[in-house]
Amino acid sequence: MIQICEMTVEGLPSVEEIRSPGPEVCAVDQMRQVLDQARRALCGRGTLCRDGITQLWRIVDDIARGRGRTGDIALMQDLASVMAVAGDCPLCLTCAQLLQASVECHSEVWNGHIDRRRCEVLACRGCYTLHVDPAKCAGCTTCAASCPVGCIAGGQGLIHVIDNEACTRCGACVSACPQQAIGKAGAVKPRGPEEPVPVGSFGGGTVRRRRRGRGE
Amino acid sequence: METIKLTIDGVAVEARAGQSVLSAALEAGIYIPHLCSHPDLTPEGGCKLCVVEVDGAHTQPVTACTTTVREGMQVVTRSEGLNRIRRTSMELMLAGHPEDCTSCRSYLKCELQAMMQYLSVSHARMRDVHRTATRISAVNPLIDREMERCIQCGRCIRACRDLRGVGILEYKKQDGEVYVGVTGDLSLAEADCRFCGACVEVCPTGALQDREGVFDRSLPREQGLIPCSAQCPAHINIPGYLEMIAQGKYAQAVAIIREKVPFPLSLGRVCTHYCEGQCKRGGLNSAVAIRDLKRFAVEHDQELLWKKNSVHLPATGKKVAVVGAGPCGLTAAYYLAKKGHAVTLLERLPVAGGMMTTGIPAYRLPREEVRQEVAYILEAGVTLRTGVNVTNAAALLEEGYDGVLVAVGAAAGKVIALEGYVPQQCTTAVELLRAVSLGQDTPLVGPGKRVLVLGGGNVAFDAARVSARLGAQVTVTCLEERAHMLADEEEIVQAQEEGVTVLPGHTNLRFVQEDGRITGLEVSAITGFRFDGGKLLVDVVPGSQRVLEADTIIFAAGQKTDLTEDFGLPLNRFGYPELQGRGHATPVPGVYAAGDVVTGTKAVIDAIQAGREAAQELDAYLGGDGNIDEHLTDTPPSDPCIHKIPGFAQQERAQPAVLPAQARRDSFAVVDGGYTEEQAQAEAARCLKCPLRTQIHTVKMWTAYQK
Ligand code: SF4
Ligand code: SF4
Ligand code: SF4
Ligand code: SF4
Numbered sequence: 001m002i003q004i005c006e007m008t009v010e011g012l013p014s015v016e017e018i019r020s021p022g023p024e025v026c027a028v029d030q031m032r033q034v035l036d037q038a039r040r041a042l043c044g045r046g047t048l049c050r051d052g053i054t055q056l057w058r059i060v061d062d063i064a065r066g067r068g069r070t071g072d073i074a075l076m077q078d079l080a081s082v083m084a085v086a087g088d089c090p091l092c093l094t095c096a097q098l099l100q101a102s103v104e105c106h107s108e109v110w111n112g113h114i115d116r117r118r119c120e121v122l123a124c125r126g127c128y129t130l131h132v133d134p135a136k137c138a139g140c141t142t143c144a145a146s147c148p149v150g151c152i153a154g155g156q157g158l159i160h161v162i163d164n165e166a167c168t169r170c171g172a173c174v175s176a177c178p179q180q181a182i183g184k185a186g187a188v189k190p191r192g193p194e195e196p197v198p199v200g201s202f203g204g205g206t207v208r209r210r211r212r213g214r215g216e
Numbered sequence: 217m218e219t220i221k222l223t224i225d226g227v228a229v230e231a232r233a234g235q236s237v238l239s240a241a242l243e244a245g246i247y248i249p250h251l252c253s254h255p256d257l258t259p260e261g262g263c264k265l266c267v268v269e270v271d272g273a274h275t276q277p278v279t280a281c282t283t284t285v286r287e288g289m290q291v292v293t294r295s296e297g298l299n300r301i302r303r304t305s306m307e308l309m310l311a312g313h314p315e316d317c318t319s320c321r322s323y324l325k326c327e328l329q330a331m332m333q334y335l336s337v338s339h340a341r342m343r344d345v346h347r348t349a350t351r352i353s354a355v356n357p358l359i360d361r362e363m364e365r366c367i368q369c370g371r372c373i374r375a376c377r378d379l380r381g382v383g384i385l386e387y388k389k390q391d392g393e394v395y396v397g398v399t400g401d402l403s404l405a406e407a408d409c410r411f412c413g414a415c416v417e418v419c420p421t422g423a424l425q426d427r428e429g430v431f432d433r434s435l436p437r438e439q440g441l442i443p444c445s446a447q448c449p450a451h452i453n454i455p456g457y458l459e460m461i462a463q464g465k466y467a468q469a470v471a472i473i474r475e476k477v478p479f480p481l482s483l484g485r486v487c488t489h490y491c492e493g494q495c496k497r498g499g500l501n502s503a504v505a506i507r508d509l510k511r512f513a514v515e516h517d518q519e520l521l522w523k524k525n526s527v528h529l530p531a532t533g534k535k536v537a538v539v540g541a542g543p544c545g546l547t548a549a550y551y552l553a554k555k556g557h558a559v560t561l562l563e564r565l566p567v568a569g570g571m572m573t574t575g576i577p578a579y580r581l582p583r584e585e586v587r588q589e590v591a592y593i594l595e596a597g598v599t600l601r602t603g604v605n606v607t608n609a610a611a612l613l614e615e616g617y618d619g620v621l622v623a624v625g626a627a628a629g630k631v632i633a634l635e636g637y638v639p640q641q642c643t644t645a646v647e648l649l650r651a652v653s654l655g656q657d658t659p660l661v662g663p664g665k666r667v668l669v670l671g672g673g674n675v676a677f678d679a680a681r682v683s684a685r686l687g688a689q690v691t692v693t694c695l696e697e698r699a700h701m702l703a704d705e706e707e708i709v710q711a712q713e714e715g716v717t718v719l720p721g722h723t724n725l726r727f728v729q730e731d732g733r734i735t736g737l738e739v740s741a742i743t744g745f746r747f748d749g750g751k752l753l754v755d756v757v758p759g760s761q762r763v764l765e766a767d768t769i770i771f772a773a774g775q776k777t778d779l780t781e782d783f784g785l786p787l788n789r790f791g792y793p794e795l796q797g798r799g800h801a802t803p804v805p806g807v808y809a810a811g812d813v814v815t816g817t818k819a820v821i822d823a824i825q826a827g828r829e830a831a832q833e834l835d836a837y838l839g840g841d842g843n844i845d846e847h848l849t850d851t852p853p854s855d856p857c858i859h860k861i862p863g864f865a866q867q868e869r870a871q872p873a874v875l876p877a878q879a880r881r882d883s884f885a886v887v888d889g890g891y892t893e894e895q896a897q898a899e900a901a902r903c904l905k906c907p908l909r910t911q912i913h914t915v916k917m918w919t920a921y922q923k
Binding site: 001002004036039040042043044045046047048050051052054055058059062075078079082085086088 | 252263282304305308367368387391393
């Protein structure tokens with residue numbers, strides 16, 4: 001490390017916490033949060049720190065959004081190794097080490113995200129869809145009003161339907177719904193109407209369906 | 217100074233104690249790539265391009281810019297590992313940088329671009345980073361900030377903070393995005409930027425640029441970066457004397473001016489101030505009042521320091537005749553006398569000064585002031601003989617002169633003989649101005665006379681304002697529309713205030729006669745005009761003819777020389793003496809010609825510079841070294857640390873006190889009352905100190921190194 005700055009960040013996970021993140025924590029999502037925190041904290045004077053952390057964050061964010069590319073892991077490892085040797089500050093070094101530990105210990109998780117857009121715990125935006133449970137929806141329109149991109153169809157007394165092509169997975173509707181009717185789904189999608197239908201007019205149950213690509 | 221011996225890539229190198237490895241290597245001709253480092257700035261070590269290995273490859277690399285040389289140090293600048301660091305760092309910088317170079321104003325002059333080539337790095341591997349914060353505070357006067365090209369090397373931040381002590385640039389953050397911005401995200405002017413350009417000078421990319429047109433890029437850097445001095449025909453050190461005025465050192469200021477011109481006071485009154493037209497401050501709000509400050513300095517110089525430091529060389533035994541005692545002849549005579557030649561100045565009129573005493577009216581240029589400046593010239597050993605009409609310049613050589621300079625000016629006014637022209641009722645502006653200056657009668661201009669001045673330049677307004685003072689009722693008419701009139705704006709405005717009617721955008725058709733006398737001039741409004749092979753073509757507004765009543769017509773349509781072949785010099789087809797090459801020598805050996813007589817009517821400062829050049833050439837011809845430059849004062853170098861001044865960018869140009877119009881009209885009293893001391897110092901301090909930028913070194917790119 002060729003230190004030019006003292007920057008450290010409180011509250012970043014330890015290498016141990018990266019190696020065993022515990023249940024319900026996705027390694028990719030964890031790393032994304034680490035890097036986002038770091039990029040918001042860094043002072044900006046050194047290239048490897050400023051642009052290195054930003055670059056790692058861009059790549060991990062892409063992976064979490066289902067836009068990972070073959071070769072991303074190798075690129076990140078390469079970048080991290082340079083940052084570890086010539087980085088500017090403790091923060092930069094820490095990010096490099098945490099990233100290296102994460103991709104070493106959780107290579108299946110990382111590759112699953114990149115190759116199959118698969119996030120076991122449904123933490124990464126690119127790996128799940130959001131659905132209104134037709135059995136719980138009260139047709140109150142709260143979710144539609146809360147959606148910043150306006151991708152929820154419905155109306156008073158109708159079962160609401162989310163357009164997952166347009167949805168950004170911001171989660172606003174999930175917390176807005178008074179019935180807790182909105183939930184995530186991975187490869188297994190719940191059954192629901194294609195279009196809004198009156199509340200009570202749709203039968204329950206789930207159906208196995210092939211996920212549609214979003215073509216990005 | 218202690219010498220440190222070290223080896224860089226196996227080459228033995230000597231360095232100074234305390235020097236950085238980077239600078240030692242560069243001085244030894246060994247190139248180490250670097251971007252955030254700059255010869256004049258504190259090293260930061262941020263870009264990591266200058267990484268080297270010290271004392272064995274097993275150790276951690278270090279940045280050469282922040283590592284000090286040690287005795288016996290072994291430095292390796294090239295290895296696979298170092299290359300990997302450099303290339304990665306470069307790729308990261310490029311990730312946030314536009315790919316297209318050709319649309320950038322720095323194209324082919326850019327350090328970043330050169331570095332891309334040196335490291336053969338492209339955009340390919342990394343994710344593009346699109347920043348949105350780059351548009352913050354991008355629009356400013358004088359400096360274009362295209363921050364999407366910024367690689368955040370921090371050079372500008374360090375230049376503004378460390379070199380200038382201003383410190384308004386900083387690393388900033390918005391939504392986790394780093395950008396290089398202005399304190400408080402203000403505009404540069406609001407943040408009290410001094411517009412010194414240091415940030416632009418050190419920026420290695422196209423992110424910071426001088427606004428197009430601020431500097432003349434065709435000039436060498438050292439000249440082009442100081443637009444006022446570059447524009448001044450005599451290249452007076454303008455920022456140098458402004459700084460002295462700001463510090464209250466008026467004698468030093470005058471000495472600096474006098475290093476280039478012997479008429480500081482006259483110029484301070486009437487110079488056409490080409491300098492102000494290009495003054496960089498003009499792009500911020502308004503140009504520094506360079507001319508008026510010159511006058512202020514001379515009027516407040518108690519010590520005459522310039523005189524004490526002025527050098528007079530021993531007599532050379534050579535005799536020179538200078539024909540014509542206008543600004544050109546007087547200037548040349550002065551410098552030739554100081555070079556040790558015996559100079560005789562021959563003047564046709566009873567007074568010396570040329571247009572300064574017999575053209576420009578006394579209310580603009582008091583005669584006493586010119587006389588004082590001429591007296592200094594005579595003190596230098598020049599013999600003045602007035603009332604001498606030289607009829608043949610070449611013949612002077614036979615009278616024993618070793619060299620002759622013809623500087624007789626362009627004293628003959630041009631007359632346009634329109635239909636109905638009656639010579640007895642017409643005169644020219646130069647004739648009127650000369651007569652009034654010499655105290656002669658002016659039967660054509662006086663109380664009750666209706667005077668029509670034809671022309672729109674400064675001479676036309678001199679004639680108009682003089683006529684008004686003589687009691688006449690005056691109208692000025694010219695072809696140019698109001699916005700494009702040639703006279704200085706203040707001349708036009710002041711003339712109008714004095715009761716002169718101005719009728720721009722008209723063409724003259726014919727004189728109207730009654731009983732053989734001119735009673736008026738028929739004119740017509742025009743929408744435009746142009747010259748086609750010297751012939752005037754006008755676009756007349758149909759039906760706009762009208763008659764301007766007049767008793768007297770004054771032509772102010774320019775001047776020409778009145779030389780004939782009898783003068784002993786070959787003339788060109790326009791009647792001007794022929795010159796050889798680019799200098800002032802005529803085909804007659806030993807005879808030179810300069811000033812208005814070869815250029816036609818130009819400004820006083822042009823005549824002075826022509827006089828300087830002719831003096832240099834004549835001195836060389838007479839066996840001297842041709843060097844007339846003087847060193848009249850020692851001033852400490854300007855302090856580059858200029859600090860912030862609250863409200864600096866908003867400071868408006870100081871306005872001198874001007875006599876009220878009625879008082880002006882009734883007398884030949886001086887119109888412009890000049891500045892108070894407080895005004896003058898504040899005005900001088902508005903200067904942006906353009907020369908400071910030339911102290912900053914330009915970075916040599918890798919192509920300039922052998923290894
Ligand atoms: S004071 Fe000078 S260096 Fe600082 S921002 Fe202004 S022009 Fe740039
Ligand atoms: S504006 Fe230029 S000098 Fe300033 S940080 Fe950006 S690239 Fe460097
Ligand atoms: S700043 Fe340099 S590298 Fe960037 S676009 Fe301009 S010329 Fe190209
Ligand atoms: S700001 Fe000062 S140095 Fe720059 S052009 Fe104007 S007078 Fe000259």
